[in-house]
Amino acid sequence: MTTVAATTIKARQRPGDRIFSSATLIAGSLILAVLAAVAIFLLVESLPAFVADPAEFSGDTTNFWSYVGPLIFGTIYAAILALIMAVPVAIGIALFISHFAPRRLAQGLGYLIDLLAAVPSVVFGLWGIGVLAPLVQPFYTNLVDWFGWFAPFAGPVSGTGRTIFTVAIVLAVMILPIITAICREIFLQTPLLHEEAALALGATRWEMIRMAVLPFGLPGIISASMLGLGRALGETMAVAMVLSPSREVIFQLLTSQNSNTIASNIALNFPEANGVGVNILLATGLMLFVVTLIVNMLARAIINSRKAFSGAN
Amino acid sequence: MSKRIEVNDLNVYYSNFLAVEGVSIVIEPRTVTAFIGPSGCGKSTFIRTLNRMHEVIPGARVEGEVLIDGNNLYGPGVDPVLVRRQVGMVFQRPNPFPTMSIQDNVLAGLKLNNRRMSKTDADDLTEKALRGANLWNEVKDRLARPGSGLSGGQQQRLCIARAIAVEPDVILMDEPCSALDPISTLAIEDLIEEMKSEYTIVIVTHNMQQASRVSDRTAFFNIAGTGKPGKLIEYDDTTTIFSNPSVQATEDYVSGRFG
Numbered sequence: 001m002t003t004v005a006a007t008t009i010k011a012r013q014r015p016g017d018r019i020f021s022s023a024t025l026i027a028g029s030l031i032l033a034v035l036a037a038v039a040i041f042l043l044v045e046s047l048p049a050f051v052a053d054p055a056e057f058s059g060d061t062t063n064f065w066s067y068v069g070p071l072i073f074g075t076i077y078a079a080i081l082a083l084i085m086a087v088p089v090a091i092g093i094a095l096f097i098s099h100f101a102p103r104r105l106a107q108g109l110g111y112l113i114d115l116l117a118a119v120p121s122v123v124f125g126l127w128g129i130g131v132l133a134p135l136v137q138p139f140y141t142n143l144v145d146w147f148g149w150f151a152p153f154a155g156p157v158s159g160t161g162r163t164i165f166t167v168a169i170v171l172a173v174m175i176l177p178i179i180t181a182i183c184r185e186i187f188l189q190t191p192l193l194h195e196e197a198a199l200a201l202g203a204t205r206w207e208m209i210r211m212a213v214l215p216f217g218l219p220g221i222i223s224a225s226m227l228g229l230g231r232a233l234g235e236t237m238a239v240a241m242v243l244s245p246s247r248e249v250i251f252q253l254l255t256s257q258n259s260n261t262i263a264s265n266i267a268l269n270f271p272e273a274n275g276v277g278v279n280i281l282l283a284t285g286l287m288l289f290v291v292t293l294i295v296n297m298l299a300r301a302i303i304n305s306r307k308a309f310s311g312a313n
Numbered sequence: 314m315s316k317r318i319e320v321n322d323l324n325v326y327y328s329n330f331l332a333v334e335g336v337s338i339v340i341e342p343r344t345v346t347a348f349i350g351p352s353g354c355g356k357s358t359f360i361r362t363l364n365r366m367h368e369v370i371p372g373a374r375v376e377g378e379v380l381i382d383g384n385n386l387y388g389p390g391v392d393p394v395l396v397r398r399q400v401g402m403v404f405q406r407p408n409p410f411p412t413m414s415i416q417d418n419v420l421a422g423l424k425l426n427n428r429r430m431s432k433t434d435a436d437d438l439t440e441k442a443l444r445g446a447n448l449w450n451e452v453k454d455r456l457a458r459p460g461s462g463l464s465g466g467q468q469q470r471l472c473i474a475r476a477i478a479v480e481p482d483v484i485l486m487d488e489p490c491s492a493l494d495p496i497s498t499l500a501i502e503d504l505i506e507e508m509k510s511e512y513t514i515v516i517v518t519h520n521m522q523q524a525s526r527v528s529d530r531t532a533f534f535n536i537a538g539t540g541k542p543g544k545l546i547e548y549d550d551t552t553t554i555f556s557n558p559s560v561q562a563t564e565d566y567v568s569g570r571f572g
Contacts, residue, residue: 193408197472199369201422201479202398211421215412309412309459 042286048276049283056276061247068284070249072291074259078164078239079232081253082171087225090176094183095209110184117177125241128170129162133242136169137161140254151251158256162242165253167261170238175228182227186220187213219303226299233292239264262288315342315513316382316399316482318363323377324542325358325367332358334542336377338532345505345514347524347551350534351571355543356517357405359534360485363515364400365393381482398426401476405488407468409460409475416456418471419443422479438478446474447504466497473504477512484508486516490523502527521567525555533563 054062061067093113097106137160144157190213198208214221245260245268260268262284273281318340325333333355340346348356361367362375365386379386386396401422409418419439423430430438439456443449448470452463460471469489476484486505490498505514505527518524524531531554533547547554547563558564565571 191408193404193406194410196366196369196404197408197410197475198421200364200366200397200402200404201425201475202394202396203425204394207425212410215410218412308462309414 039289042282042289045279046283046286048279052276052280056280064280064283067247067280068262068287070247070259071262071265071284072287073249074164074245075233075261075263075288076291077251077259078167078171078261079229081165081168082175082232083225083229085168085172086176086179086228087221089172090179090224090228091183091214091221093176093180094187095213097180097184098187099205099209099213110181113177113180113184116173117181121174121235121237122241124170124174125238128166128238128242132169133161133166135161136166140165144254152253154252155255157254160244160256162244163254163256164243164250164258167239167242167258168253170242171232171235174235174238175231178231179224179228182224183217183221186217186224190216215309219306222299222303226296229295230292233261233288233295234263235261236263236267240267315511317342318483318513318515319380319383320363321378321380323359323362323375323379325355325362326374326376327370328372331542333362333534334544336545338545338548340513340515340530342513343509343511344529345509345516345527346530346532347528348515348517348532348534349519349521349524349566350543350546351536351566352519353539353543354534354536356532356534357487358543360487360515360517361402363483363485364402365396366402368393398422398479399481400483400485401479401481403469403472403476403484403486403489406492407465407472409463409468409471411459411461413460414457415452415460415463415471418460419474419478421475426479442474442478443471445477445508446470447500447507448474464497466493466500469493469497469501470504473501473508477508481512483513483515486514488517488519491519498523521555525551531555533558533560533566535562535566 049064052064057063057067093109097109097113101109137158140161140163141157143153144155147153148155194212194216195208198211203211239261240263243258243260243264244256245265246257248257248259250257250259266281266285269277270281318338320336320338320340323333323336324331325336336359348360350356358367363379363386367373367375375387377387381399385391409415410421413421416435416439419442420430420435423438440449440453443452448467451467452471455462460468463471469492473484473489490501493501502523505516508514509529516524516527528551530548531551532545533554534543535546536543547558547560549558554563555567558567
C-alpha cells in the first residue's frame with residue numbers, strides 16, 4: 001500500500017461567516033482590552049500608595065494595609081449581609097412568579113421588579129436616610145436591649161439608625177431586582193419533563209420545586225447572587241449617604257460606629273485628596289477589583305465542581 | 314400490590330374543550346393493557362387521568378369516576394399527591410433528574426414518603442428496584458454518577474426503577490419506547506412482560522406490533538375528526554382486536570388502512 005499524502009480539506013469560507021466571526025472576535029477582544037486597560041491604570045496608579053510615607057495616611061494608620069483592611073472588611077461585611085437578606089427573598093419572589101402566581105399577576109409583578117432595578121442609587125440613598133433609618137431605629141433599640149449579649153447586636157445603639165445594618169438593607173433592596181429577574185428566568189426554564197417526573201412520583205408542589213426546580217436552577221441562582229454581590233460590593237452613593245463611617249473593623253451592626261466600604265470611602269475622600277492621597281484611594285479601588293475577582297472565581301469554581309449534575313448534558 | 318381499575322363514563326376536558334368523551338373500561342389486575350389509536354385520539358390524555366396527572370395542566374378537568382379497587386380517584390377529599398404515589402407513571406421521553414445521581418433518582422420517590430432511611434436500607438432498595446428494572450448489572454459500579462450520563466434506553470429503565478421503587482399498585486406508561494432504539498425497546502418490552510406478574514400495567518403505544526407483543530388486552534381509541542372528542546371504540550383481548558375486531562374502524566386501523 002502506498003501512503004497517501006495527507007491533504008487537509010478546507011471548508012469553503014463564506015463572506016457572511018467571516019464577517020460574523022470577525023465581529024465576535026472583535027467584541028471578545030474589546031472587553032479584554034478594556035479590562036486590561038482598567039487593571040493597568042489601577043496597578044500603575046496604585047504603586048505609590050504601597051510605599052507611601054506614613055504621614056500621608058489620615059488618622060492613626062501608618063501603612064496602606066492597615067488603612068485598607070477595615071475598608072475591605074466593611075465592603076464585604078455590608079455586601080454579604082445584603083446578600084443574605086436579598087437571596088432568599090429573591091428566590092421566593094421568583095418562585096412565586098414562575099410557579100405559583102396566576103399568569104396575569106405574575107406578569108405585572110415581573111414588570112414591577114424590573115422597575116425597581118431602574119431606580120437610581122441616589123434615590124435609594126435618600127430613602128435610606130429619610131425613611132428607612134428613622135423607621136428601623138426603634139427596632140434596633142429593642143434588638144440591642146434583648147439580644148445585646150449576641151456580639152453583632154451589642155450596644156450602644158445608634159440614635160439615628162444610620163448603621164451598617166441599614167446600609168445592608170438598602171443594598172439588599174437594590175440588588176433584589178437583578179437576582180429576582182435572573183432566578184425567574186432560570187426557574188421558568190426548568191424542563192416540564194422533570195417537573196412532571198416529580199409530580200408523578202407523588203411530590204407536592206413544594207417537593208416538586210425542591211426536587212426539580214431548585215437543583216436545576218442552582219448554578220443560575222449562584223450566578224445571579226454573584227451579580228448582586230458585585231453590585232453590592234461596588235455600590236457607592238447609597239452607602240456614602242447613609243453611613244457615618246469610622247476607620248476600624250467593627251462587627252457591631254447597630255452602633256453609630258461603622259466600618260466604611262471602599263467605594264463609599266473613595267467617593268467621600270476623593271474631592272479633597274491630592275498627591276499620594278489620590279494614589280492611596282486608587283489603590284483601595286484596586287483592592288475592590290481584586291476582591292470582586294476572587295469572589296467571582298470562587299463562584300465559578302463552585303458551579304464547575306457540580307458540572308456533571310447540572311442537567312446541561 | 315396489583316389492583317383493578319374501573320372507569321365509568323369519563324369525560325376529559327382542557328378548559329372548555331372536550332378531549333375525550335364517555336370512556337368506560339375495566340382493567341384487570343396483573344394484566345398489560347395497551348391503548349392504541351391515531352395521533353390526537355386522546356389516549357395519552359386519558360392515561361393521564363388514571364393518576365390525576367391530567368389536572369397538572371392549567372384548566373384541565375375531568376367528569377366521571379375512576380375506581381381503583383373500588384375507591385374513586387376523583388372522590389371528594391382524595392389527595393392527588395397520594396393517588397400518584399399509588400399509580401406510578403413512565404413518560405414518553407426518559408426524564409431522570411439530571412441533578413441527581415443514579416441512586417438518588419431511584420430513591421427520589423421513597424424519600425418523599427419517609428425522610429429517614431438507613432444507608433443499608435437505601436442500598437437494598439436501590440438494588441431491588443434496579444434489578445426489577447433489569448438495570449442493576451449495567452449501573453451497579455456507578456450508582457453515584459449522574460443519571461443523565463446513561464443511554465436513552467438505560468435512562469428509561471432508570472425511570473421505571475424510580476417508579477417501581479415506591480411499590481405502586483399500577484404502572485402507567487405513556488409511549489415509553491417512542492424515543493428509543495429497537496434494542497432498548499426490546500429490553501423494555503421484556504421488562505413489561507416480567508413486571509406483569511406484580512403490577513397492573515397500562516401502556517399507550519403508537520406501535521401496533523408492540524401492542525400485540527406485550528399486551529393481554531387492547532383498547533382502540535379514535536376521533537371522528539379534528540376538534541371532535543376522542544372515544545373508546547373497542548376494547549377486547551389483544552388477539553381478538555388484531556385478528557377479528559368487531560368494529561370496522563378498528564379493523565381499518567390495525568390493518569394499516571389509516572393512522
